[in-house]
Amino acid sequence: MKNTLSIAWKETRTYFVSPMAYIIMAVYAGLAAYYFVTSISGVLPEATIRGYIFPSTFIFTLLAPIITMRLLAEEQKMGTLELLMTSPVRDYEIVLGKFLAAMASLLSLLVPTVYLVILLTLFATPDMGPILSAYLGLVFFGMAALSVGLFASSLSGNQIVAAVLAMGILLILSIVDLTSSYAGGIFTELVLQISITTHLESFVRGVIDTHDLIYYVIFTTFMLFLTVRSLESRRWR
């Protein structure tokens, strides 16, 4: 656990001293503000944050891989993985440490958007329940997206390859539910269950369904497990 935290802390520091952290933060804040303003500029505006929560899934599909691409690919390219893996640290501790750091980076993206919520409370009386649950859902969604990104980063020594691969996987996992109407029968349900975006819907409505929580937790655990195996397999090459 100590090793995990040491690695997480080191990665978090590295992330926040890089300009990338602030570029990503600005991009997300800008897009969230844009979608938010568009959504409340209609004829009958609703005092909700749905306007930027739903587009966020797509934005995270692009940003999460950028946050994670460095984490393991760089270690492989620079050879620092050799020193990490010959230190008395277990492979899963490395993966968990990196993942925690990625989570911290992702949470930092959400911080500026709190300003939008404050704006909303100044001009209307929004129902805070759905707002909080939507944020919770977004965090869980982001967690799943980061786990895919970390896995991709373990597969390649090239950050760009890792990022594009993760974006591809996430894109497929987010739009797979669109095929549900064509699938038919049991497949309709299966496709809807696999999609990482469908599980966000109830959160946005203000309902925290344990079934959705479990989905994200299992999904993430599975991806992290694959990442550990991928690291382990490096030893056998």
Next chain:
Amino acid sequence: MQDTTSIPMIEVNNLTKYYGEYPAIENLSFTVNKGEILGFLGPNAAGKTTTMRVLTGFMPPTSGSAKIAGFDVVDQSLEVRRRIGYLPETVPLYTEMSVTDYLDFMGQIRGMDKQWRRRRIDEVIGICRLGEYRSSLIGKLSKGFRQRVGIAQAILHEPEVLILDEPTIGIDPIQVVETRNLIKGLGGEHTIILSTHILPEVSMVCKRVIIIHEGQVVAVDKPENLSGRLRGSEHIEVDIRGPAAQVMTALRDIPGVQEVTRTDSGDVGSYDIETASGADLGEHISTLVHQRGWGLLRLQPIQMSLEEIFLSLTVTESDSA
């Protein structure tokens, strides 16, 4: 001989590692005793890095076994990794970190507590003479200083065994000398295995040498004996304008000359003169040529390149094997 020399710290037994079909090392066996500095000498692609990666638990062997401080590198990898300090050949470092931050991180993942880390970081910065650069970003340091940071992280947690993969490769000559002295000073306390493809390096630093070639041990000896075996003779190449037969005889008559061969004929002849080692006959030859009224157009002492040395070494050893 001290008592400690009899305690084996590294025991390698029939170690074999295949990359696919290709054997990088085959049936390697050797022992390193406590406090010893062992040189692991071999040309490129001999299998030095592969051996070290197996010893450090970075990759498992295909067959055979290795123990460090009594722990098996495969079955008790974590125990082994607690006891080793490793400097990989490429000196991989986190370039975006400062020297002290980096050392602190490496200390943390080696399980050092805060006090121990603070004390040791100061110590190793002193030992590796990094004082001026303690808050510099590693990416901004020269190759030689990065090497020192690499050594600093390897000795930080006071490991029993140090594994150094070509620690002087690619740094400038002055720093090479400093690095060698540094490593020499670490022996005794640590058990060290150091790989190199530079023959003089092992004579300067190590008490015992293992020479490997194409993944196999070809010789184990003390460095003094090795250099003696290798440095049997030296060569001088000269171009002399003069009557070939007379020149040959005159050169052969110089005391210390063992053999003269003519490599190019014509008005100006090229000659290869083999002399006893340390004879240093350059001046002698030029005086001679001058006295006879011939023309000396070129005089060049030839040093055997490392490749040749290895070639001669590995050839003789495998012939006798």
